[in-house]
Amino acid sequence: MSTITTHILDTALGKPACGVAISLEQNSPEGWFPVAEGVTDNDGRLKDLTPEPLSPGHYRLTAEIGDYFAVAGRDALYVSAQIDFVIAEAGSHFHLPFLISPWSWSTYRGS
Numbered sequence: 001m002s003t004i005t006t007h008i009l010d011t012a013l014g015k016p017a018c019g020v021a022i023s024l025e026q027n028s029p030e031g032w033f034p035v036a037e038g039v040t041d042n043d044g045r046l047k048d049l050t051p052e053p054l055s056p057g058h059y060r061l062t063a064e065i066g067d068y069f070a071v072a073g074r075d076a077l078y079v080s081a082q083i084d085f086v087i088a089e090a091g092s093h094f095h096l097p098f099l100i101s102p103w104s105w106s107t108y109r110g111s
Contacts, residue, residue, distance in 0.1 A: 004050045005095045007110065008040050008063060012101040016044025020068045024049060027058040035059070053090070060084045065100050076102040083107050 004024060008017040020040045025032045035054070038046045066079035083096050095110035 003053055003093050004036075004059075004061065005093070006040075006046050006049065006061060006063070007095070007097040008044045008065075009097070009099050010044075010068075010101065011099050016040070016042070017065075017068055017098075017100060018042045018044055019071070020044070021064040022046050022049065023062045023064075025060050025062070026054075027060075032060070054087060056087045056090055058084075058086050061096055063098050063100070065098070065105065068100075069102055074102050078105060081105040081107075 006022060008020050009015070010017045018040055022038050022040065023034065024036045026035050036049050038049050040046050061083045063081045064079070065081050066076055069076035081098050081100060083098075085094070085096070087094065096107060097110045099106045
């Protein structure tokens with residue numbers, strides 16, 4: 001079984017992005033279904049998204065960054081940022097951070 005955490009940094013401000021809604025979904029033959037959701041804390045982290053380990057499978061992690069920018073009155077190009085990934089084997093921890101700005105976003109596998 002595997003766990004997921006995330007961290008969102010607003011690179012335009014050089015600060016953590018707090019209050020960003022995050023959702024995790026898993027793909028199945030019937031389509032995508034919700035697994036977990038949460039909101040980043042004051043440090044831009046969501047440490048307990050999956051308190052229960054996940055089985056191998058195809059997942060997507062979505063951050064609602066458009067809402068985050070709108071709350072601050074900042075224009076932005078992207079409504080959401082989404083990481084589409086596969087857990088091939090049980091037992092790994094996946095830290096999947098987002099680096100965001102109003103005009104771009106990126107990700108990497110953290111530790």
